Amino acid sequence: MVKKAVVLLSGGLDSATTLYVALERGYNVLCLLFDYGQRHRKELLKAKQIAKDAGCEYKMIRFGLPWGGSSLVDKKIKIPEKRGLKEISKKIPSTYVPARNTIFVAFAVSCAEAIGAKAIFIGANAVDFSGYPDCRPEYYRVYNELIRKGTKRKDIKIVAPLIRKSKAEIIKIGKKLGVPYHKTWSCYKGGKKPCRVCDSCAIRARGFKEAEEEDYLID
């Protein structure tokens, strides 16, 4: 029997690795992409390419968040720059989008219920994260309970295979699986080239350094 899964694919390093983990586990994958007015919409082009390369179908969901509240969707708020990794993890930064993962996973639950998928894969990561509350294991534990209570089917589960991994560990896993990291996009700014000063660029750089791998991007 075909095992179906929904994979949340942002076009970044973590979600691309998660996609490859799901494929390795034998799932037939539908990728979900979200266009929510993010500054770095460029990641969506990358996500499409990554899905196609992996031979997966994808669906794009579009919506706006007209209340802003994050530097990732509101250009009037500055993206934090040049922060050390200790500083990054100290408090929730302005790049946090209120309840973003709650929205993403809600769409994935709807999709999984409709297409008969039993797993929702998400690249959430609680180690090298920027203090986002919706990236922690206990959050997904409760979300799984919510799915059991709120859907017709009781057999859909969120799987977050990278949640307790460091960025370097993630990269090592992905390298073994053949993840095309040169096609992923992490920079919050979405310029022509990665800015190398935002938190996401900083975390990525340290990850590659610690994994002793080279990070090159093809635009």
Added chain:
Amino acid sequence: MVKKAVVLLSGGLDSATTLYVALERGYNVLCLLFDYGQRHRKELLKAKQIAKDAGCEYKMIRFGLPWGGSSLVDKKIKIPEKRGLKEISKKIPSTYVPARNTIFVAFAVSCAEAIGAKAIFIGANAVDFSGYPDCRPEYYRVYNELIRKGTKRKDIKIVAPLIRKSKAEIIKIGKKLGVPYHKTWSCYKGGKKPCRVCDSCAIRARGFKEAEEEDYLID
């Protein structure tokens, strides 16, 4: 201090009553409307009018659910008709939209967190419902826990004031509060006039009958 609330407003009877309950409790209300490709998009015109009449700001969120899975968004699936009230409550009907309330509330959480609202009002109702799993008290209990785990703020709560009321009780509450029921829309079909044969029309008709109130609509 101003108490802010987000109210999920569909344009139907329950959500309109919920809006008036929130206002009576002294909240400064922002209404959230959802255009998700529902057949009865007409309800949105009603919702806008209801929000304006009540002097409330509203925001419209637009998205598609490209996986269908419900007669409410997929015109190829027939809306159930002429079912007795016993039959309606027996099993989850095709009008159930997978994880719809999970998505709606997720947007409301994002909005509440961004604007500093402490309450999310929803007109969910577990008595005269059509067996939808996302209308039950235990579902909202878990969702409240999810909000505590997944947001920066810990003080946002879902309030479902009608969850244990019958349709007749809801109408009696609303009548006292001055809810303009003649401007609400319940029919799943969204035609010029209510069809009077879908589950939603049937439940509404019995509610007005039991409440001993007259139901008239102004188009």
